[in-house]
Amino acid sequence: MYARLSTWWTILSISLQERFVYRGDFALGTLMRFLPIVTQIFLWSAVFAAVDQKRIVGYSYEDFVAYYLLTMISRAFSSMPGLASQMGNQIRSGDIKKYLTQPVDMIGFFLLGRVAHKLAYYIVAIAPFALVFFLCRQYFPGWPSPSLLTAFGVSLVLSFLLGYFLEACMGLVGFWFLEVSSLLFVYMLLSFFLSGHMFPLDMLPGWTKSWGLLPAIPVQGIVESLPFAYLAYYPPAILLGKVPSWELPYVLATQVLWVAFFVLLSRLLYLRGLRHYGGYGG
């Protein structure tokens, strides 16, 4: 066990060192993360000015700002920029061979790499994040209870794992398709709308109206139980008290199940993929 931990630590520390090699790119990438949120806040302030209402589907302007600021945190945990294409490329170029011949597990190795990725990011981003939250403190309803904070933390860690294993599955499809970029595009698009990144998911209508032969569909129920919702929507929803306390264990349990599902799926894809693998590239 000790040996294993020590291996993990070494992989983590080497990945961290690698992250810090390209300082300029890293610093710029970290700061650029704040841009989308600014545009979203401007957008909603324009919408509120235009409709001249205090609330839009139950959300006040302050609620929106608080929600978007928090999704920035959940996305800082769950987004995995470049992971799937990195895996796909390694399969196509044959660099994956080292994970097959050396006593390491590819999925685990990449996971540690991503943990390092994230840690490096948080170390640099924590100061600007704190500043933004401090400046925007009037948009929040006050300090949440310790139990909500804990649930928020758990949900964030789970969203990291979910984001990792979900995107790893996309990358591993590279064993069959070799080029995963169009698949990734579809995934990004779905994730953008269905994860709560674009708008809070509880804004969706509960049911669609039945239309001709088409029965009514419980849109909100469906979207909220898809894995995407756990990438961005749920952690802020938990912290802002949108998830009733009786529902909280159920939400976290569903998130755990989705993580478990994608852990298993990625393992299955990996093992089946290797059978299919031709060991390309020299």
Add this chain to the structure above:
Amino acid sequence: MAVIEIDNLSKSYRVYQKREGLWASIRGLFRRQYRDVHAVRSISLRVEKGEFVAFLGPNGAGKTTTLKLLSGIIYPTGGTARVMGFVPWERKIAYRRRFALVMGQKNQLWWDLPAQESFRLHQQIYRIEPHQFQATLDELTELLDIRKLLSQPVRELSLGERMKMELTAALLHQPEVLYLDEPTIGLDVVAQHRIQQFLKHYQQERQITIMLSSHYMKDVAALCQRVVIITQGQIRYDGSLSGIIDRFSGQKLVTLTLAEEAPVDGLERFGQVIEVQLPKVKIRIDRAQVPKALAAILAQHAIEDIAVEDPPLEEVIADLFSQVQKESAVKPEPVAAE
């Protein structure tokens, strides 16, 4: 007991055959033609502990595929293989700790970090004891003369230096079996020589089992007692280097030094005249005809000196490869549509 036992090992791939042009690309979206490539066809081989075996063959002969099968990267289509009692493609961790694969064209080190970081990682993933790690690293850096380069990012090393680092990384855990896939590809003569010297020394010292694939005859001649020639996925020869000439070259090179610097007619009757640099004439003569031809030449001409040699090994092997390629051009592999 043999360290590597291969029985009737085969591997075929299905390769998409795209015809030329845009229209063919569009048709390829709906209906594709595949060709079965038999990269390795039922090869059998035994390698004993401490042997240094070379795989020789033209591009696409199945050398690398065999090494990939033995290192467990790909699954075979048929046959069996055991290395130190392990089935390679089961990829047991215990097996992975006991062998190493070095590919001349693939980089296994962390590109942006100094090699010593990659070495530290290897220490961890192979669970190498600290004192043993240090001793092995010291020995390897000494032998390869790379101490000064350890803290330089890998991307800033030359190709030769990088290959030395790759070898060091591969040998840190003291593997019992080492697969080398064209380790000297792209290196200059000096770097090639250094790597050869190192491999030779290390192999003799440790008595590890090495399988090497290479295009360079010099690699093979410098290192291997045993040569396996593969063409089109099949073993054509398995034996000593010098045996190749006896087996595949039916000819001898005869150099005549004439007594007078005057052109001589009629030598074409005995064989193919390859070079005339008076007073020397070089003729290629069928092995069986050599005694008769020499007797006749001596009887008819004034000869000062005669040298009879085997043709150079590289020539023999190149002839063999091109002969095989010609044969395969006559009977192309079947194309299957889907």
